[in-house]
Amino acid sequence: MDHKKLHAQGLPEVLYYEEGALSKRQFQALEKRGHTLEAWKQIGRFQAVSSDAAAADGTRSGDSSAWIKRQ
DSSP: OOSOOEEEOSSSOOEEEETTSSOHHHHHHHHHTTOOEEEESOOOOOOOOOOGGGOOOTTOOGGGOOOOOOO
C-alpha cells in the first residue's frame, strides 16, 4: 500500500506514474521503448484494510489519505 502507483490503458497511450514511482533507469528504458510517460502527484483512490505489519502510506493526501487505528 505504500508504493507509488502506475496507470496505463489503451487510449490514450500514456503511462501515468506517481512522482517517485520510477527510477531514472526505469524511466529511460521505457522512453527508449517508445512509451509516452506523464508524471502525476497522485493517481486514483484506493481503500484497504491492513495490519500494523503493513501500515498505510501516511504521506498521501485527499481521498487516499491513511488512517491507522492503534490498539
